[in-house]
Amino acid sequence: MNDLLLSLVVDYGGALLFAVTFLSCLAIPVPSSLLMLAGGGFVASGDLTLIDAAGAAYLGAVLGDQTGFQIGQRAGPMIKVKLANAPKRAALHQKATALTDRHGGTGVFLSRWLFSPLGPYVNFAGGAADLNWLRFTMWAAIGEAVWVTLYVGLGYTFADRITDLADILGNASGFMAAGVVTFGLGYWLLTAAKPIKSGKPDQD
């Protein structure tokens, strides 16, 4: 499958990179990291121009983020109606919204590249939680620039070993994303455990 997609990068150049980064922002499982590395590799070999590789990938990512945000915004009201009938969950949702308000920008930025597997869900959640659009767009655009520069740059630098590099980076970003989720859930557990220390467990 990956070999086929790599061949398609040769056949369709920037158009394919655009499509792949766009889809990856909507939680569709495409090997966008590998293909951006390949894009960088083909810039190094002289098969693609930098505009073709990095420009198309960047444009796809930015438009993909916007689409994900819009989807979240449309779905948001539906979620709220459902939550109205479940007060406990509604409180949780309110907490999440408050958190998004406070740390939304940083979250959007870091989920573009450092915790990239979480990116699409941040897009949906950001839209659903009514995160300020301008703030979302600004941080997403900066974050995607880091993501594209990083992967196309690494592909360019290590052009002759892109598939090996993709194996390492794929697992590294999975490690970072799963790690941050583990950390968050652990923190949540600890907060939930506080009553145990004060001797009166809550009735959750």
Add this chain to the structure above:
Amino acid sequence: MLKALKYFWHNHKVLLVAFTLAAMLTIAFGVRMLLFGIYWNDPNHQNQPLKGWMTPRYVALSYGLERQDVRDLFGLSQAPETRITLQSIARNQNETLEALQIRLDAFVASRTAE
């Protein structure tokens, strides 16, 4: 420790299960990352065999050869220099990727012998 686990199991089952799964996933990714890192560092794995998606220019870069030499080797001396995969080249010439690899290896060997 056990008491805490019991408490979580009774009061926050879903959260505890989610945490455990996420932690296991983190460890799995971490181990795979390390294994691929070790593979990366092994000098025996640093010569990429030809793949169907590669282009002649990419092969030239990867093997440290002149572009024209690679083009000659793959029977493209007269063809315009376009972006084309080895797969297509092999197909156009009724050859296999292995045949191209053998020619390339022989050329590299003759070069190093010189």
